[in-house]
Amino acid sequence: MDPRSSPTARSAMRCVRLLLGCTSAAELLGTVLAEGPGWITGEGSALYLLDSAGMLRLSASHGLPDWAHERYSVVDPAGDLPAATALRLRRPHLLSPERTSAEYPNGNAGMGTGMGTGMVAVVALPMIVDERPLGVLALALAHRGTVPRRDLDVLETLADACAHRLGYLLEHARADSRAHEEQENAAGAFAGRGGASNGVRPGPGSADGDPAAATAHPLLSLAVRAAGHGAFERDLVTGETHWDAQALRLVGRSAPEGGGPSAAPALDLVVHPEDLPDVQAALAEVLATGGPYRIRYRVPRRGGGVIRIEETGEVMLDVHRRPVRIAGLIADLDHGRAAGERPPGGRSAADGEAGEAGGASAAGARSALLLALTRALSRAVTVRDVTTAVTDIARPAFGAASIVLDLVDEGRLLPVSHTVYGGARRTELTRLADLSEGVMQRALARSAPLFSEPARRGRGRGSARPGGPPAAASGDEDGSGGPLTPAAWAVLPLIASGRQVGSCLITFATERAFGREDRTLYSAFAGILAQSLERARLYDTHHQRATELQRAMLPRTLPRLPGIASAARYLPSTEGMQIGGDWYDLLRLPDGLVGLVIGDVQGHNAEATAVMGQLRSGLRAYATDGHDPAATLTRTSRLLTELDTELFATCLYLTLDPADGALRAARAGHPAPVRVTADARAVELELPGGPPLGVAPDLPYPLAVEHLPPGETLLAYTDGLVEDREEDYDESVQRMLGGLELWARNAGPVRVEPGPALERLADLLTLNVTERRSRPDDVALLLLHRLSAVH
16 A cells, blocks of 8 residues: 555645644644644643743643643753753654653653653654754654654654744744844744644743734734735634734724734624624534635625625634634725725626625525534534534524523433533633523523513613523623623523423623524524434433443453452443443453453444343353363354344453463454563464354364463453554554553563552553544453462
């Protein structure tokens, strides 16, 4: 196969293209984490730039705690931290998982800072352009052993792309503004608000604390000003939106005196009312998928008439594919003329334009918005998925400040919307849910939506206030004070199939009036949301029951058997019903023998789980009757053919005599076990195998005889541990073997504390699996260590 066609190569090439278009250090780091190979884990990654004093200054990071930012914001290149070593030697500096755990024991920190993430490999990559060092890119890797040369080449390529882009940006920054002559100041500017995507955090001393410094940077303003465009940025996590002076002028708003960015007016105050549903529908579509978009709409002029605006931007996703940031430009299609005026010798910008106001009715646009929201909610499987869709797509599409979602649980409302947030935002939503509990219960009891319209109270058409809005609950009766007091809100009862599902509070930061069409739109959204939640709750209930069934069929704990230490792990699939047929067992056999069983039934559904339970019971019975592994598998295969199922299963069964290390094993289409030797080698046992259970019931299985010396370890696993859609299976196995050898070379405590050492190894083996975006297969593993004579 051509290596250029591999998923890793494609990912790396796309990442390089995107890196060459980044405008900040934080955006560079975020692009590497979001678009680079999946084995770059992200947590604890950092980007350092050299300042004018020759020190490495933290300019962007991901997953670093506050104390790490304070302690390691500046690194001396003459020191012994990984970032300093890489820059000094001008080559990648690698640390193994054990070194990061032993030398940098702080749990969630960063590679470049000299603090480990524990049980992950780390690499510090120097960024050098034309022999001139610019900084260091530090990344956490999912590798558990030696990093292959091909992967190291990919990392160096990404670091080179970052270096060339930073070199270009720094040179143009200095040429364009005397205020950015020193590299330290330029580095700070480039660590600005571009890092909001992918959860990347600008480093201390960056321009993030001063939006004007970040947004008014010459690189941003040069081309934008020349074209007469305005620039904007919206943080979808915090809801903060900033427009530059030109963007504000384009929509007829006053620009701040200093010329920097300003908080943007609400969407409904800018866009023409007839075009607003179209804009909301387009936003809902692109928020669900991410990527670039282009929308056109009218903006009313204060003196009358309208101007036509084209908004071009991009929705940026984090590593979990959730939208976190929008950035882009807005342009005046009429070039300052009133809409309908024709440019000299040409046509009006509106002539022949499809999709602009007047091309589709407002009713059709609202239908498009509902359709976009319906599509987003239809992809949600669990209640958490529904809540995430509401938070990530419906909230920004509606232009809402917050959405509080409560579910009916045993007759009371239980808030769930805060679960998809972190930090202060979660606390804020929890507080808002508490304040609004009364009005949400009242709306649900009346089965009718409630709308607050402060802007219309003075005309005698006040808010629907029975039960009190959130403002009243906080003691703020005028609805205009305090960070948790919305200026307008809507409470929607969620009812599906005649059953009360929950209640939804949508709050707005600016006053608005809810017309008849708006009320119809929100009521229709409530119906769609209620049905999605009802379906998701049913799925969650079925999944919980199936998971409990599967857990009940697996051993709750491993038996304590003389002469051995053991550890096991089981991880369900994250796709489908998230259950399957993987199982393991550790058996106490006659004559002091120990039996190890691990198997995998085809499929990921309740039937696979049920078949697994029957096979586990049958095999245990045959084994405890004294049959050897080969005879046991033969009988179990016949049992599977007699069951009313078309499923088959793979299985490995071996017995160990702890007294002399005699090992007897048989294999039915299952991966071979791995032996970790005393001299730190990891090798697969060469066991002749037979077909999977249930395929050829009359065919006997060969019996293999091996020996396990004291102090050595066996690993038995199902293929979900190593299978990766983006990597060849054999390469994944070799990667795992390398990780085992790395562990063995540093696993001194296994001789003193074999139990805890095996538990750490089990965590190490499954860490790579848990870091994947999806887990299409179950994972089971069983570790068995033969104790030395002293035990």
